Amino acid sequence: MSEIEAKGTAFTSIPVVDIAPLFSDDEAAKRKVAAEMAEAAANVGFLYVKGHNIPPEMIERLEARAAEFFALPEERKMDHYIGKSRAHRGYVPTGEEGFYDGTNPAKMDKKEAFDLSIELPEDDPDHVTGYRMLGPNQWPCELPEMRRDVYAYYEAAMALGHTIFKGFALALGLSENHFEQWLTKPPSQLRLVHYPSDPARAVAEWGISAHTDYECFTILHVTAPGLQVMNAKGDWIEAPPVEGAFVINIGDMLEALTNGRFIATPHRVRNVAEERFSFPLFCALDYDTLIEPLPQFVDGEKRYPPYVAGGHLVTQTMRTFRYLKDLVADGTLELPESEDHATAFGRRESEPA
Numbered sequence: 077m078s079e080i081e082a083k084g085t086a087f088t089s090i091p092v093v094d095i096a097p098l099f100s101d102d103e104a105a106k107r108k109v110a111a112e113m114a115e116a117a118a119n120v121g122f123l124y125v126k127g128h129n130i131p132p133e134m135i136e137r138l139e140a141r142a143a144e145f146f147a148l149p150e151e152r153k154m155d156h157y158i159g160k161s162r163a164h165r166g167y168v169p170t171g172e173e174g175f176y177d178g179t180n181p182a183k184m185d186k187k188e189a190f191d192l193s194i195e196l197p198e199d200d201p202d203h204v205t206g207y208r209m210l211g212p213n214q215w216p217c218e219l220p221e222m223r224r225d226v227y228a229y230y231e232a233a234m235a236l237g238h239t240i241f242k243g244f245a246l247a248l249g250l251s252e253n254h255f256e257q258w259l260t261k262p263p264s265q266l267r268l269v270h271y272p273s274d275p276a277r278a279v280a281e282w283g284i285s286a287h288t289d290y291e292c293f294t295i296l297h298v299t300a301p302g303l304q305v306m307n308a309k310g311d312w313i314e315a316p317p318v319e320g321a322f323v324i325n326i327g328d329m330l331e332a333l334t335n336g337r338f339i340a341t342p343h344r345v346r347n348v349a350e351e352r353f354s355f356p357l358f359c360a361l362d363y364d365t366l367i368e369p370l371p372q373f374v375d376g377e378k379r380y381p382p383y384v385a386g387g388h389l390v391t392q393t394m395r396t397f398r399y400l401k402d403l404v405a406d407g408t409l410e411l412p413e414s415e416d417h418a419t420a421f422g423r424r425e426s427e428p429a
Contacts, residue, residue: 082310083339085119090305090315090323096127098243107246114247114338117326121341122305124321125240130232132320135297137225138268142353144219145190146270156214158191159399163203163211164265165192172398190268194234194261195227202261207363208390209263230266230357233295237264237359240293240324248334249372255292258361263386264291269354271302288340289327290392291360296323300352306342315343329361332380335369361385387412 093112097105116123145153150169158166168189192213196203203211215223241255248254286306296303303323304312315323331340345354361367363386369378391411394400403409 081342082306082308083341084121084308086309086311087120087307088313090120090122090124090313091116092124092126092318092321094127095125095239095243096129098239099127099129106243106252110243110246113243117244117247117330117338119339120305120307121326121339122315122343123324124318125324126318126321128236128239128322130229130236130322134225134229134232138229138297138355139299139353141219141222141225142190142268142270142355145216145222145268146188148216148218152216152218153188156190156216157399158214158397161211161214162208163193163196163213164209164393164397165211166190166214168397173396186274187269187271189270191265192226192230192268193263193265196261202363207263207386209265209386209393210261210363226266226268229355233266233357234264234359236322237293237295237357240295241359244293244330244338248337255361258365258385260362262360262362263389264358264360266355266357269356271348271352271354273351274349286342286344288331288342289325289356289358290329290389291327291358292330292333293327293359294323294325295357295359296325297355298323298352299354300348300350302345302348302352304344304346306344312344327358329367329385332367333370333373335373336379337373360389384412 091112093109093116095109095113097109100106113123153167154169156166158164158168158172160166168191170186170188173189193209195213196211198204198212200211213223213227238256238259241259242252245252245254298317301314301316303315305315305325307313325343326338326340328340330338363384365385366382367380367385367388368382369380394404394409394411400409404411
């Protein structure tokens with residue numbers, strides 16, 4: 077496991093960028109926003125974005141549907157267990173995810189989650205081929221509004237992701253649509269994460285240990301504080317919710333593509349006693365996309381080894397989910413990448429608390 081690396085500058089707060097001009101035809105205004113995004117991505121690795129065009133009512137419905145699902149009895153939630161899906165979709169119970177090995181329940185992360193992605197039919201050719209993480213979602217029939225409202229949010233957030241990709245392309249001096257060639261059917265995952273109210277949670281130092289995200293960037297909505305970001309001094313800076321804004325953080329893929337010009341900054345979630353919901357959308361590129369430093373950002377050394385986006389995401393997922401680790405252990409599945417290559421990215425510190 078790689079050590080966590082402090083990056084960027086000794087920032088003390090997360091910048092806020094109004095991205096509304098990215099939806100306009102004003103080229104000068106778009107480039108001004110792109111410059112602000114570039115500064116945040118290069119020096120902090122995090123930013124808040126306002127002016128994103130997702131209505132608050134849509135976010136409220138997302139929160140309501142998540143609360144309804146997680147309020148179901150455990151046995152009903154387990155009807156939609158993620159291990160029943162060949163596309164890695166569905167309910168993630170407490171203890172399923174992470175490096176917890178079953179020997180120390182006190183170390184077990186107390187969250188539960190529900191994972192979904194682009195809705196594809198059973199006969200989708202990539203699903204039939206066996207591309208794990210591409211296929212149909214698992215939706216609870218007893219909550220028909222969940223599919224409607226949560227997937228409506230997913231589509232809106234994915235559309236926002238395309239706009240943010242355009243902003244980052246301009247920030248890098250690329251054509252606005254540069255990333256669109258790799259955004260035809262990406263396995264970008266939306267997670268509904270629930271941290272139940274638990275006064276004991278506030279005792280431990282953190283709830284999810286220091287890490288970077290695997291994908292290009294994450295669009296995050298949270299309902300309560302807890303997120304912390306590491307600056308260049310190794311200090312943890314609070315990133316509380318900002319009304320009307322999403323948190324955006326750079327992931328490993330975009331760091332690799334820019335040869336380190338943009339940084340995937342380590343972050344963690346500290347334990348809080350209150351109930352908390354988190355809704356990260358991990359924005360990835362198409363399954364077969366080769367991730368390596370783009371030629372225009374290589375001045376001498378390529379700082380990152382090449383890898384295929386989908387295989388890398390599957391490998392990292394197989395290293396952290398219990399049902400997949402069991403399939404690897406019994407020989408049913410093989411890691412798409414070597415263990416040495418897998419640990420070169422997605423830096424994680426010890427095990428989740």
